[in-house]
Amino acid sequence: MKILVTNDDGIEAPGLWALVGELARAGEVIVFAPSREQSGIGTAITLKQPVRLEEVEPLVAGVSAYRVEGTPADSVILGLEVTDGVDMVFSGINRGSNLGNDVLLSGTVGGALQGYLKGLPSVAISVDYSEPVHFEVAAKLAGLLAHRIRGGSMLLNVNLPNVDSASIRGLEITRVGRGGYSTAFRMGQDGAPGAYRIALGKPDWTGGQGTDIQAVRQGKISITPLKGTLSSARKLPALDGSLPALLRELVGGDETPLGSS
Ligand code: MN
Numbered sequence: 001m002k003i004l005v006t007n008d009d010g011i012e013a014p015g016l017w018a019l020v021g022e023l024a025r026a027g028e029v030i031v032f033a034p035s036r037e038q039s040g041i042g043t044a045i046t047l048k049q050p051v052r053l054e055e056v057e058p059l060v061a062g063v064s065a066y067r068v069e070g071t072p073a074d075s076v077i078l079g080l081e082v083t084d085g086v087d088m089v090f091s092g093i094n095r096g097s098n099l100g101n102d103v104l105l106s107g108t109v110g111g112a113l114q115g116y117l118k119g120l121p122s123v124a125i126s127v128d129y130s131e132p133v134h135f136e137v138a139a140k141l142a143g144l145l146a147h148r149i150r151g152g153s154m155l156l157n158v159n160l161p162n163v164d165s166a167s168i169r170g171l172e173i174t175r176v177g178r179g180g181y182s183t184a185f186r187m188g189q190d191g192a193p194g195a196y197r198i199a200l201g202k203p204d205w206t207g208g209q210g211t212d213i214q215a216v217r218q219g220k221i222s223i224t225p226l227k228g229t230l231s232s233a234r235k236l237p238a239l240d241g242s243l244p245a246l247l248r249e250l251v252g253g254d255e256t257p258l259g260s261s
Contacts, residue, residue, distance in 0.1 A: 001027030003146060004086045006075040008038040008094065008107025011067050015093035017059045018135035022143040023090060024060055031058065031065035032079030038071050043110040045077065046070045053078055072111030080118055087150055089115025092125035093138045097159045099212045100205055102180035109157055116155035117228060125158040128216055137165045157224040159216050169219035176224055177211030179204040
């Protein structure tokens with residue numbers, strides 16, 4: 001079993017190597033990870049400049065590791081390009097949860113997404129943030145999941161409360177809740193004129209029963225299956241009755257509403 005591992009906290013992050021250490025017992029591990037922290041970079045890819053790839057000394061024996069001057073998505077795209085026979089992709093272990101709306105901005109999820117788009121089972125895995133971060137439960141779970149997801153096509157977003165294994169209250173399949181760090185940004189001055197900083201505020205999570213947010217709040221591990229389509233319901237009251245008029249205004253034409261006779 002060949003496992004490609006990336007993250008968004010950068011190739012030196014302890015969460016990455018905790019994950020690699022456990023996965024290396026399940027199969028052959030190849031690391032392609034960003035050279036520096038890319039949290040919040042989401043699904044971004046680098047198009048207008050070269051992406052450098054450099055083999056580095058792994059922190060776990062028997063593993064090959066490459067530092068990528070780019071994003072988590074770049075790392076997985078390149079990694080799958082230069083490596084034959086990858087069976088699955090893991091991204092993490094992120095230092096900090098990726099719940100609710102933060103899923104869309106998460107570089108951890110953005111890395112795993114590239115594996116999923118190639119048809120591979122792919123897992124983003126994160127631990128709720130508080131010091132010290134317990135990566136060991138997440139790492140062990142990743143090792144157990146690797147044996148169970150092989151051959152399937154799926155994108156899983158896994159979040160764990162930051163507790164030891166004795167304090168885990170359950171394991172639940174969830175849906176994505178609402179709110180998060182990404183809907184609570186603060187803007188601040190950077191000091192220099194015209195320079196600002198976008199800072200993470202206090203997350204405004206609202207998670208009902210069955211959401212990722214609620215599960216982690218209750219001390220449970222959350223496994224959220226994601227899919228690559230973002231479409232909402234096709235009904236759109238603001239536009240549904242006025243599409244013919246909108247089209248007429250856009251491209252001209254007679255007064256007869258399109259679709260009527
Ligand atoms: Mn991160």
